[in-house]
Structures are given as C-alpha cells and as structure tokens.
Amino acid sequence: MRTSTRGSRRLMALAAIAALTTGLLAGCAEDSDDGSSNEGGGNGGGGKTTLTIGTFGVFGYKQAGLYDEYMKSHPDISIKENVTTRTDVYWPKTLTRLQAGAGTDDIQAIEVGNITEAVQTQADKFVDLGKEVDKSQWLDWKNTQATTKDGKLIGLGTDIGPMAICYRKDLFEKAGLETDRTKLAEQWKGDWGKYVDLGKKYMKKAPSGTKFVDSASSVYNAALGGEVERYYDKDGNVVWDKSAGVKKAWNVAMDVATSDMSAKLKQFDKPWDQGYANGTFATVACPAWMIGYIQEKSGEAGKGKWDVAAAPTAANWGGSFIGVPTASKHQKEAVELAKWLTAPEQQAKVFAKQASFPSTPSAYGSLKPAAATQEYFSGAPITQIFSDSAKTIPTQYLGTKDQPIGTAITDVGILQVEQKGKSPAQGWDAATAEIKDVLGQ
C-alpha cells in the first residue's frame, strides 16, 4: 500500500506544479492575446475582430455612442475600451509595452504632454498614418506636434483645449462686478494681468467663503497655453529658465498666489471637485474639455449660475492623439477605426456630448453643444467662443520632458508660494532644483 500513497503523492506534486506553471503562463498571456476574444461588444458572435483602444480619462467616444455606431455599421468588428484613469500611470505602462512589442492595444491614446516623447523615441513603434488620411482636415499645429522629422505622422488629433474663462455669474453679481460675458472679456482682453486685477477687485467684496480662482497653477497653465515659447525651443533645446513665456506666466501666477485670491485647490483632486459643488471659487480657466467636468461636479446646484467668457489670450491646454502601434494584430482595421473616430463628423458628435473641442476646423461650422450644456452655462455661445480661440492659438514647440517640467513648476514651485507662504524667489529656486533633477543635471 505504501507505494500507492507514494505514487499519489508524487502525482499530486506534479499536478500542483503543473497547475501553478500553467496558471503563471496563462497570467502572462492574458495581457496580449485578448485580441481575438469576444468581449466588449456584448453582442458576441464568432469570427469577430475585437479592436481594443487604450485611453486615459474620458474621451467621450463611449459617451457619444460612437463605438456602438461603428459596430453597427461594421458587424465584424467589436470594440473594447481599456481606460487607465491616471495619465501618470497610463503613459509609463504604454511606453514599456510599446518597447516590448506586446500587450499594446490596437489603438493607443497619447496625451499632448507626451506626444513629443512619442514622436522622438517611439516613432518606429507606430504606424505612419500620414498616408492614410487627408492631413489638411486637421489644424496645422496639431499635425506638426505628431509628425517626426522625416515626415511620419504617428497620431491623429482628437480634441484640442482652446481656453475660455468659466465664471459664476451669481458670485460676480454679489461682489459687484460686471456679469455680462462680452463686457467682461473686454475688461481683461489681451493680458492675464488684467484678469488678476479684476480678481483683486473681486476679493474686496467677495461673498463669504469664496475666492476668485481655484488655484494659481491653473492660471499659470492658462497663461502659458497662449505663449509660443514654453520649455523647449524650436530645435528641441531646454530653455525653460530663459523662456519669455514661462517668465510671463510665472509672474501672473505669483500675483495670484501672493494676493489671497485663490482657493488653493489642486486641480483634479477630490477637494477641487468639492470646491465646484460648494461654489468656493468664482472663476476657473476652462479649456473646452473642462466644460463637461464642471457640469458634472457642480451638479444641479450650479445650473444656470455658470457663464463662459473669452479668455484674455487665445490659448491651448491639453488635447490628445490616437495612434496605431505596429504591434497591433489588426493594424488595418485599427487604422480604419482611428480614422473614423477622428473624422470631423465624429469629433462634432463628441463635442455635442462632452464638449471636447474638435481639432478639425471643418467641423466648427456644424458644432452644436447639447441643450443641457447651453442651459447650464446661461446660454453662453460656447461654440463661438472656443472656435475663435482655437483659430488663433499659436504653434507651440513641445519637448520630451514637457510633462515633468510643468509638474515641477506647478506642483513644487507655485504650490510652495501659494500654500506654504514662501517667496516667489524661493519657489523659483525650488522649481529649478526639481527640474535639474528631472533633466538629470
């Protein structure tokens, strides 16, 4: 009898090892081979091609019903969206997968802050879309950002972030300020400094518990968004410490940070969301993509109280691209889908639902925001305001480390002045040390 127990023992061990190793292998494989499975579409069916699209945050495709529409017209395709909410998690993950040549989605979104890095270091990992589309559909500067030196277009522009100022009409009225959007825009036209001056006026009679603006960093980003020269020059050299644009935006932000007109909130933090709900700040520099966010976070209580006015200068903040990795198993289908998703008609649909602003000017004539949005923002002509801004946005030169440099300035430099009462000079020094660390100097 002893042999039989021994035998079964051995068998069990073998089984255990086998189970474990297959489990491991399955775990490894899971990531990459879901290309042929049937999830996502919901309507199952064999022989379908499943296209995956990797995004961060809300792109609005699902919300605007674009996936369903495409699947209806292409019965052999089913689409699955993989969302990673945090950009700082999404991008490193995508980078490693691109280089491994495995595990990427069939379509990958690229944030504008990362586009230069993608263009300069990952160009050979993306399909050249330049030959597939009519490039003249997009704004020139949008295409330029995603084009390599030898003319390869690695991403199609989705939305852009033309800037306006969203403000609480009711709070402005209580503070005894002008509430008409055109007159307001006239008051601060051409200079963010004038906007800050108005803030000082607001603070003199501010309704209790409210501040003029959400944070100094948001003003910095908005002001910088209108400058040609940011952190890099045309040839890709780092010039952030000499850049006229950075200096200008920094000074405006310092004016905000040192004059107690900011609610000192960090954008996209939970307390910032609460700030919307409680109405603790009267204005926020709002790129088009923030319109939907404000509606969602301010909720019913903010309905009809918000209004939109043109920003002091035309500026761009954010916006993304979608590209097709060469590692995609269904390149042809993926390119088709990417083309369709970024075509003017579809971009207009996303705008109608989510107010993400199209990067294709031919869509501007037909843009219609949702009736609810219109009502929410006191009937402001947001289409007009954002289009006007979009058409005059300057071409900006971006660099490989745009994102971390920007973070160092806003989340270290400006934050120290705004929240810790440091002097602007100290804040600048702190940001400098941080950026040196980023650049490995």
Place this chain on the structure above:
Amino acid sequence: MSSPKQALAHPASSADAAPGDQPGAAPRAHGRGTPPPGNDSWRSRLYRWDMKASPYAFIAPFFIVFGAFSLVPLLYTAWYSLHDVQLANLDGQTWAGLKNYENLLSSDFFWNALWNTFTIGVISTVPQLVMAIGMAHLLNYKLRGSTVWRVVMLTPYATSVAAATLVFVLLYSWDGGMINWLLDFVGIDPVNWRESDWGSQFAVSSIVIWRWTGYNALIYLAAMQAIPVDLYESAAIDGANRWQQFIHVTIPQLRPTILFTVVVSTIGATQLFGEPLLFGGVSGSKGGSEHQYQTLGLYMYDQGWIIGNLGKASAIAWSMFLILLIVAVIQLLISRRLRKSQ
C-alpha cells in the same frame, strides 16, 4: 540531515518494496538488463530517488516563482542600476558604473526621502504597536461577542489602501475637511494637512496606524492566549493587580511576538508607498511641494515612472534593499541579545 533519511530508506526498500507489492513488476523491469545486485533494484532506486527528490519537488513551486518574479528582477535591477536607462528607450542603455549611486548620495531629494521614511516609520510604527498591545490586552478579557470585536478589528486591514486613503484625504482636506472642522470647534486654527511638514507626515502615519493596528493586535492576542493561566493566578496570589500582571507577566511573555511585529512593521515602513502616493492626490509621487512626505518608495516611483530615469530608480531600489539588510542585521543582533538575557 540526510543520514537518518538514508538509513530509513535502505532497509525499507530492500525489505518490502521489491518482493511485496507487485510481484510481476520486478522481473519485468530487470528482464533484459543485468539483474540488479542485491538490494539495489530498480524499485528501490526509484524509492530512494523519491525520498530524496520529492521534498524538492514539493518546495519547487515557491522557488520557481521566487526566481522568476523576485530573484531575476532583483538581479536585473542591479544591472540596470549600473546603467543609464531611460524609460522611453529601454534597449539603449549605456554603462554608467556607480554614477547612479554617486548621484543619489549627493542628491538632497534622496536624503530627504530617507529621513522621511525614517520619521514616518517611527511615528507610525511605535504608536501602532503600543496601541495594538493595549487593544489585545482588552480583548483578552472575557467579553460578550468577542469574535465580533476581533473581526471588526481586522476590517481596516481588509480595506484596500486606495479606499482608505481616499477617505482620509477628504477628512484631512484643508478646506471643509472634517478634521479641520473639529479643530475649529475647539478653537484651533485649521492645519494645511497636505502641505505642512509635520502635519502631512502625521496624516500619512495615521492612515498606516488605522490600517495595521488591528492586524498587530490580533497577533498579540493570539500570543497572549498562549500564556499559561497559572502564571496569572500565581501573580494574583502574590497580590499583583491587573496592571502589574500586564507589565510583569504579559509583556515578558510576549517578547518574541513583539520582536516579530517590530521586524514586520519595520519592513513595511521602509517600503511605505501606497498611502503617501494616494494621499498626495494628483502628482502624489512628489510627496508634497517640498517633498515633505516623499518616502524612498515614492522617490523611486517618481524617478522611474514619472521622470523616466530607470537607472537611477534601480539604484534607489537597491539602496532600499541594502538598507533593509542592515536593519535586519541590527534586529538579529538585538534579538540575540534578548535571548541571552532571558
């Protein structure tokens, strides 16, 4: 170790395995070859092999997994730490020698992170273990529904870091957070919990304490219940009250357990990552505008995944590993001391 097993294996195999169980098997197995001399038959060889190899087969899964997911990455990280590697260009590594380490030693951010890891470690571990002993002591009394209390104590540990931290972020929020509201109630000025130096460290520690106190308390409770009752009885006869019993009976008996929890907590504190990252919210990897709660784990994450400097991040990872080794040696020395003194 091996000799008793062999001593057991030899006689057993010769005695009953060959002739006993399957009469037909032995001749067939040796049929064509030379007949095995004496007790070195095929079956006995198999048996001996089984006795020797099976244990290895049983423990193999762990070591295979350990090798694939711990050892290889560990060594690979060491290799990376000697190179200039960018996240955007993993294949284009260039030899850097010890440059990354020199870079670290001269970096204020590294020393700051090391110091923060230490201070946050102390202000989270010490109160946590003290409170855990206290709670275990209370739970050790006869209580109505004691299981309920014990389960409730373990729930913070079962909560995910993310969920717990998000709640704490709201509690500690600078504008309209509940803690500042309570402080205001008793007439204390609101504290900017995320940006103040000690405030942010205290806030991060409180999340750690909240999550781990119950866990440690249960470990202490288990150890307490193993303490013989007669020790307490004789102490009571000697006139010791509850408190004296706790100090003179419970604590000395718990010594090995306390040491264990200290070791585990120290390792946990050195690797502290999730709580400060999520507490910082957007761009939490900086650990505040002055890096006031940036731990080593966060610094590594920031260097590797945000800035994209994998070589330096690997050097940080190895520094952490070395620091943990040093800590382990110190603790080994202390525990040896303790054992001698007992």
